Amino acid sequence: MASQHPSMPSTSREVTLYSEDDSDTSYEPSGDSESDTSSDMDDEESDEPSLSSGDEGYLDEWIDGDGSPPDLPFSGKEEVKGDIDPNIEPIGIFDLLFTEVLLTQIVRETNRRGEQLFDESERRKTKRILRWKETDIEELKKFLGLCLLIGNIKFPSLASYWSTNPLYFHPVFGKIMSRNRFELILSVLRFVDHSNVNINDKLFKIRPVIDELIEKFNFYLSPGQNLSLDEAMILWRGRLSFRQYVIGKRHKFGIKLYELCTPEGYVLNVLVYTGKGMIIEPTAVRHSDAVVHKLLNNYINKGHVVYMDRFYNSVELAEKLIKDGTYICGTINMNRKSNPKDLVVKKIKKGTVATKYKGPVLVTKWKDKRDVLMISTKHRHEMVKTKNKRGVEKEKPKCIVDYNTNMSGIDRADQMTSYYSTPRKTIKWYRKVFFHFLDISLSNGHLLYQRVTGKKIDLLSFRNSIINSLFGNSDNQPSRKRKRxxxxxxxxxxxxxxxxxxxxxxxxxxxxxxxxxxxxxxxxxxxxxxxxxxxxxxxxxx
The missing domain is CATH 3.30.60 (Wheat Germ Agglutinin (Isolectin 2); domain 1)
Structure with missing residues (x-):
């Protein structure tokens, strides 16, 4: 009846080596993360001149050698904060993130919108809104529980979940809430008073939810030294000024997010891309530099190592962040102006490495199948032994091995949210963003729960426990005496x-x-x- 989700595939992002088109990874995240391929970003990249033999004023200060990274002690501590009870239940974790304050605001604004539409019903001549009655926190929790359950069970349409057809009949939906009531709440769901328009914030319709949840994500987990930074995508085909077109993807349109994650996939910070000029950052030249500084705002000067791909990395960014007490490591575009020119054009044989360093910045060129260019302020040049998927042992530069190990956090977070994605297609964009953050909250909560309790539980079981609690009981099997x-x-x-x-x-x-x-x-x-x-x-x- 309901489709079964496959077991989660491997989340490791293995670097493949650069060819002439400078593509840097063979890993294709399961739905929708993509770096440096959106149309707006292509325009931004053109602001930086390409490296060419005719560049004037080019100063080659690079030195052959293994590099000399500074020793930045890590001053943070990887731990769960907030004195969470080690015997806490999954619903307790959910309540820490989706607080009573946040739920109260959603109820208030949803009721406000429902009353507005009810008052306008004569002019609009809509029959559904005439059935509107105020909702409350208890009903909102049941509504959210149904949304999460819809993410667990894949049916062809929203109506199918309430169908009495034996092929789709699932009695819990009708027992918890009628289809008409569910669709009515979904149609009036609001998070802020839309009459108070903030023309300077394209996300004002969802801003309170984003800010509240990101604050909680940061509060309850102090991350370890290694962090990863990359993009994710919320699928969206509707009209939207900051919708992105992603080249070469099965789902080409969506709302782009920049995310900062731990290697395990815990999302620490999120920026929703709303177009050029979304961040005013006078110290950053490129848009991607501004994104990095904004996401790392709470984590600089602590000795973190930030793993990023070639869309973000540059020599200038590496030098700026090392002054702010933060390492970087990742792939880098071959045509960055400040790259070591002779290293970029140097021909090397398969299995060999060439390096250049300038101060704390080490650039490594390695060739296996193709050329790859890496930048790091954390590593000296060092080769380590690894095994591929077939168990064949080979040597790779340590910076590449560490990049592959730690860069999987974004991909892992994307996979955890995409498996049980809650929203349907025909909803407003800000509701779609809300449901995506709801999914992130469940994924983060799952990781928090395992850290706090020491229990190993899969994400689906964690979600099911929360769904049962949101419904108000521990056993939602339908009673033998059905009422409908x-x-x-x-x-x-x-x-x-x-x-x-x-x-x-x-x-x-x-x-x-x-x-x-x-x-x-x-x-x-x-x-x-x-x-x-x-x-x-x-x-x-x-």
């Missing part, structure tokens, strides 16, 4: 003695003596009922 009349079926009364008639239970309750040829096949005692209207009326009451 459409779940019950009339059948001819069996022949008993000389007649096949039964007293109509509904008529009898009204003092009317009447017998029927039909009984309910679903109820335990098979009461006799007139087909219309007694069959429906009796089940509504009982």
């Amino acid at each position: 009349s459409e779940d019950h079926y009339p059948e001819p009364c069996p022949l008993t003695g000389k007649t096949a008639l039964k007293r109509c239970r509904e008529c009898h309750s009204k003092g009317v003596r009447k017998r029927s040829r039909y009984q309910c096949a679903s109820c335990e005692d098979n009461p006799g009922l007139c087909v219309y209207p007694c069959f429906m009326n009796w089940h509504k009451k009982n």
Whole structure:
């Protein structure tokens, strides 16, 4: 009936070597993370001149050697903060992230929108909104639980979850909330008063949720030394000024996110791309530099190592961050102006390495199948032994091995949210962003729960536990006595003695003596009922 999710594939992002087109990785994240391929970013990259033999004023200060990285002690501590009870249940973790304050604001703004539409119903002539009544936190939790359950179970349409067709029938949905009520709440779901427009913030419709959740993500986990920074994508095909077109992807349109993660996939910080000029950062030349500085705002001067791909890395950024007490490591575009020119054009044989360093910055060129260029302020040149998927041992530069190990955090976070993605296609963009952050909260909460309790639990089981708690009980199997009349079926009364008639239970309750040829096949005692209207009326009451 419901589709089964496959086991999670490997999340390691292995660097493949640069060819002439400078592509840097063979890993294709499962849905939608993509670096340096969106149309707006291509325009931004053109702001930086390419390296060529005719560049004037080019000063080659690079030296042959293994590099001399500074020793920056890591002053942070990898730990869960907030004195969380080690016996906490999954719903307790959810409540830490989706606080009563946040839920109260969502309820208030949703009710505000519902009342506005109800007052406008005469002009709009919509029948659905005439059924609107105020929601509350208890009902909102049930609504969110259904949204999460929809992410767990893949049906072809939203209506299918409430279908009585045996192919799709799932009784929990109708038991928790009617389809009409669910769709009504979904249609008026709001997070801020839209009449207070902030023309300087394209995300004002969802800003309170983003800020609140990111604050909680940062508060409850102090990360270890290694961090990864990359892009993710929320699929979106509707009209939106900051929608991105991603070249060469199955899903080409969406809302782009920049994320800072731990290697395990815990999301620490998120920036939603809203177009050029989204960040005013006078110390950063390129847009990507501004993104990096913004995401790392709470983590500089602590000795962190930030792993990034070639879209972000540059010699200038490396030098700036090392002054801010932060290492970087990752692939780098061959045509960056400040690259060591002779190293970029140097021809090397397969399996060989060439290096150049300038101060704390080491640039490594290595050739296996193709050329790859790496930049690091953390590493000296060092070769280490590794094994590929077939168990064949080979040597690689340590900076590449560490990059492959630590750069998988974004991909792992994307996979965890994409497997159980909650929203449907036909919703407003800001609701889509909300549901994506809801999924991130579940993924982060899952990692927090395992750290706090020491229990190993898969993400699906963690989600199921929270869904049950949001529904208000621990066992959501439907009761044997189903209340909806459409779940019950009339059948001819069996022949008993000389007649096949039964007293109509509904008529009898009204003092009317009447017998029927039909009984309910679903109820335990098979009461006799007139087909219309007694069959429906009796089940509504009982």
